[in-house]
Amino acid sequence: MISVKELTKRYARTVAVDQISFEIAKGQIVGFLGPNGAGKTTTMRMLTCFLPPSAGTARVAGFDVLEQPLEVKKRIGYLPESPPIYPEMETAEYLKFVGKLKGLSGSDLQKRVEYACDRCAIADVKKKLLGRLSKGYRQRVGLAQAIIHNPDVLILDEPTAGLDPKQINETRDLIKDLAPDHTIILSTHILPEVEQTCEQVIIINKGKLVATDSVRNLQARARGAESVLLEIAGRDGVLEAPIVQHKLEQVAGVSRVLCKQQVDSRVLIEVESEKGRLVRGDLARAVVQAGWDLNELRPAAMSLEEIFLQLTGSESGEAGKPATKELPR
Amino acid sequence: MRNTWTICRKELGSYFVSWIAYILLTLFAAAFGFFFWTLLTVFVVEGMEMQMRGQAFPMNLNEQIIRPLLMNVSVIGLFMIPLITMRLFAEEKRNGTIELLATSPVLDLEIILGKWLAALILYSSLLLLTGLNLAFLFKFGHPDWKPLAVAYLGLLLQAGALLAIGTFISTLTRNQIIAGAATFVVCLLLYVFGWVEGFESSTWAHVLAYTSVATHFDSFVRGVIDLKDAVFYLTVIILGLFFTSRSMESLRWRS
Numbered sequence: 001m002i003s004v005k006e007l008t009k010r011y012a013r014t015v016a017v018d019q020i021s022f023e024i025a026k027g028q029i030v031g032f033l034g035p036n037g038a039g040k041t042t043t044m045r046m047l048t049c050f051l052p053p054s055a056g057t058a059r060v061a062g063f064d065v066l067e068q069p070l071e072v073k074k075r076i077g078y079l080p081e082s083p084p085i086y087p088e089m090e091t092a093e094y095l096k097f098v099g100k101l102k103g104l105s106g107s108d109l110q111k112r113v114e115y116a117c118d119r120c121a122i123a124d125v126k127k128k129l130l131g132r133l134s135k136g137y138r139q140r141v142g143l144a145q146a147i148i149h150n151p152d153v154l155i156l157d158e159p160t161a162g163l164d165p166k167q168i169n170e171t172r173d174l175i176k177d178l179a180p181d182h183t184i185i186l187s188t189h190i191l192p193e194v195e196q197t198c199e200q201v202i203i204i205n206k207g208k209l210v211a212t213d214s215v216r217n218l219q220a221r222a223r224g225a226e227s228v229l230l231e232i233a234g235r236d237g238v239l240e241a242p243i244v245q246h247k248l249e250q251v252a253g254v255s256r257v258l259c260k261q262q263v264d265s266r267v268l269i270e271v272e273s274e275k276g277r278l279v280r281g282d283l284a285r286a287v288v289q290a291g292w293d294l295n296e297l298r299p300a301a302m303s304l305e306e307i308f309l310q311l312t313g314s315e316s317g318e319a320g321k322p323a324t325k326e327l328p329r
Numbered sequence: 330m331r332n333t334w335t336i337c338r339k340e341l342g343s344y345f346v347s348w349i350a351y352i353l354l355t356l357f358a359a360a361f362g363f364f365f366w367t368l369l370t371v372f373v374v375e376g377m378e379m380q381m382r383g384q385a386f387p388m389n390l391n392e393q394i395i396r397p398l399l400m401n402v403s404v405i406g407l408f409m410i411p412l413i414t415m416r417l418f419a420e421e422k423r424n425g426t427i428e429l430l431a432t433s434p435v436l437d438l439e440i441i442l443g444k445w446l447a448a449l450i451l452y453s454s455l456l457l458l459t460g461l462n463l464a465f466l467f468k469f470g471h472p473d474w475k476p477l478a479v480a481y482l483g484l485l486l487q488a489g490a491l492l493a494i495g496t497f498i499s500t501l502t503r504n505q506i507i508a509g510a511a512t513f514v515v516c517l518l519l520y521v522f523g524w525v526e527g528f529e530s531s532t533w534a535h536v537l538a539y540t541s542v543a544t545h546f547d548s549f550v551r552g553v554i555d556l557k558d559a560v561f562y563l564t565v566i567i568l569g570l571f572f573t574s575r576s577m578e579s580l581r582w583r584s
Contacts, residue, residue, distance in 0.1 A: 045428075048432040049431075049432060050428055050431050050432050050581065051581055051582075052581060052582065070434045070436075071434075073432055073433060073434040074434045076432065078428070078429075078432045080425060080429075081425075082425050084424065084425050084426040084427075084428050084429035085424075085426070086339075086343065086424065086426060087424070088342075088343055088347045089339075089342070089343075089346075097335065097339050098433070100331075100332075100335045101332065101335060101336075101429075101430070101433040101434075102433055103434060
């Protein structure tokens with residue numbers, strides 16, 4: 001449905017989006033993930049024909065955004081970061097206006113306005129001025145505006161930003177509800193949102209594509225091997241990391257031991273175990289038997305959050321590199 | 330065309346819901362009413378003096394009231410036009426609604442025409458108010474309606490040209506005050522450029538005077554449709570709207 005090839009947006013001094021390529025199949029919900037300023041909004045604006053790309057191509061439903069913008073616009077519903085509402089208009093009046101702009105008319109228009117109001121639960125504020133609505137309602141009006149012409153593709157820029165937890169849940173449910181009929185791209189920097197709503201993730205950072213994969217794959221990778229973090233301290237003041245490392249490597253089921261940090265007599269060690277083996281008890285016993293203190297022992301299983309941080313964090317991050325390598329580009 | 334009308338209706342709605350229209354109508358009616366009252370008083374007093382002296386000078390409503398009055402209307406317009414156009418694009422940019430318009434299957438030209446048309450309709454509704462006062466002239470006198478109609482056509486053309494310029498300026502900023510102030514200065518300059526011919530007769534003075542909207546209004550207010558002048562106004566309208574569309578496009582490249 002959406003095909004992006006080496007899409008680039010350059011400004012006078014910066015490159016906002018740098019040669020991004022991805023494909024999105026029909027009917028998918030895709031999470032567009034990245035820290036603030038990563039280029040999410042710019043990419044979305046290029047897909048919606050608001051900004052022309054500096055290089056590369058983007059096609060929506062088979063139409064190029066530069067060559068046939070009108071055809072693309074007809075097939076896209078777009079909710080920008082802040083809902084594009086006119087404060088002096090009433091909800092229904094506004095939806096009618098947008099519907100007309102998108103090419104609806106007559107009874108069709110009336111029906112779609114009703115439908116969008118029902119779907120986004122804003123039927124009770126139809127006669128209210130948009131400027132008087134709460135943030136949550138405005139966001140939903142924004143969403144209603146995006147689906148009014150039943151577009152093939154929905155592009156939602158941080159649809160849950162600024163909402164309270166209850167509204168966030170409602171909005172997520174709404175998005176999931178819409179999924180079967182529309183291909184949805186939603187941008188966010190909130191991870192649970194992606195885990196809960198999306199099937200596919202596209203992670204970008206500093207304008208570059210870092211990873212694209214399905215949520216399930218990313219999570220599976222996170223859960224594949226158990227890894228445990230241990231903080232060990234020597235009792236008499238000295239503790240040599242290589243000795244600890246050697247000792248732990250001998251515990252059955254351990255596949256890799258990594259010394260991450262040493263401060264005075266304390267060491268922080270990450271232990272990876274083979275798949276399906278629980279080694280925490282054995283590790284604890286080994287440490288205590290060797291006469292050291294076990295200050296802390298916690299699972300370091302990679303959540304999506306950690307993968308995300310590793311992928312988008314600074315390049316000097318110690319654990320960042322292996323994970324980046326593992327992810328398919 | 331349908332989209333143009335949709336945009337135009339929405340703009341008119343905004344004008345009339347947000348009170349801008351009513352405030353402009355009130356201000357305009359007050360200013361126009363004052364000029365009408367003073368001109369009419371002078372006319373009546375002069376008329377009585379003539380009678381008392383027993384002289385029979387020709388008194389003419391068109392020459393002595395309508396013409397100076399409509400000249401004044403074109404000056405009041407200088408103040409009204411920035412107030413009408415300043416919000417057209419600046420407000421959309423500030424609200425972020427420009428993103429909605431720009432991502433809808435609508436041509437830039439349709440958006441621009443719709444907005445300009447709405448501004449022109451609001452201005453026409455100001456002119457419509459003047460009918461109330463002028464109706465008295467027709468009730469108690471016999472002014473000639475043909476030069477009057479031509480003068481109104483001139484007012485509309487002049488306003489159309491200045492509104493097009495104001496629309497263009499509104500695309501340059503997201504701040505309505507800046508848009509309004511800049512439009513006012515440009516309108517004022519375009520009005521007073523004609524004065525240089527009064528003290529200077531070299532070529533540049535003629536060129537400058539030619540660009541003045543006031544120079545081209547003279548023929549209309551005298552009741553003459555001069556093709557040259559009509560073409561001038563139409564050119565300014567087209568140029569203004571053309572620059573607006575260029576500016577909208579560059580907005581996309583830069584923003």
